[in-house]
Amino acid sequence: MDSTLDFTICYNRYKKKLFNFVLRMTGDRMTSEDIVQTVFLRFFRNMGNIRNSSSVVFWLYKSARNEIYTHFRTKKRFSEKHVSDDVSELNLKSGGNAETEFIKNELREALMTQINLLPDDQKEVFLLKEYSDLSYEEIASICEIETSLVKSRLYSARQRLIKKIQPDLN
């Protein structure tokens, strides 16, 4: 099959999730765009070495994670916390119920803030699971940790998020 076609299929399937994963990890749109572009261009060049679709997801997220860590190492600000989006930029959709939209925006704001406040190790596992749909084993392989640690970090992250945004969820 045409390699460009293969690439386009994979690209369209994973681009949104990957972008959201990188965006939530870095908290910076410009950096996220650069990282996603780098990852996809590298994927395009290395497509021949990736055998099946599950390897594609694994490869993309592993590569994105490496890029994120490289970026943080270069900038030396991994420990810094970023607020990814200005709340004022959250636009209300026209035609909808304004009150419902307001509540949704409140929930979005709370979620984004709380995700950013998660410890880095929990945040990484949580975002990988939510945006990649990889298995525990694959996430463990990407993060180079034990599967049990993936489960416990995931559980801790969820507990923490639920606890923090419970009023908004209700």
Added chain:
Amino acid sequence: MSNNDIYEKIDSWYDGELDRKDEANLFALLSVDENARDYFQQLSKLKNGLGQIEEDFPDALDERILRSTQPADRSIPVTYKSSFQPYLGYAFSIVFALIALFFYMEIRSYRTNLENISVKVKEQDQTIKMMFNAYPTIVVKPGLNNPSEQ
């Protein structure tokens, strides 16, 4: 079974990691355990909330990536192919126009020559007529010295 075990099962179910055989047990537990049910619902809302904060892929980035992945060796022949035929057409048009111009000039030249020749012929015709007219009148006298009659 402790609460943590139940929560772990719920997590596994949401992550698609729970065995089929354990699913029935989980839902049985959920029907009797209110805390587990609450956690299940909270997790469901959290998942929905995460769906809401998902952002669209930027169009500019999309364009940038797709443009970068266009193979260079393919784009050149496509451009060459697409522009070759019109150029060939233009070249033929110019050649045909030049040939047409050449024949037009030739025909014009022949026509001028022909006109000149016809003028000359007319002049010569007139000259010949004038020459004929310039000859003295010939008077023909009948002579009767027929020897047979003598």
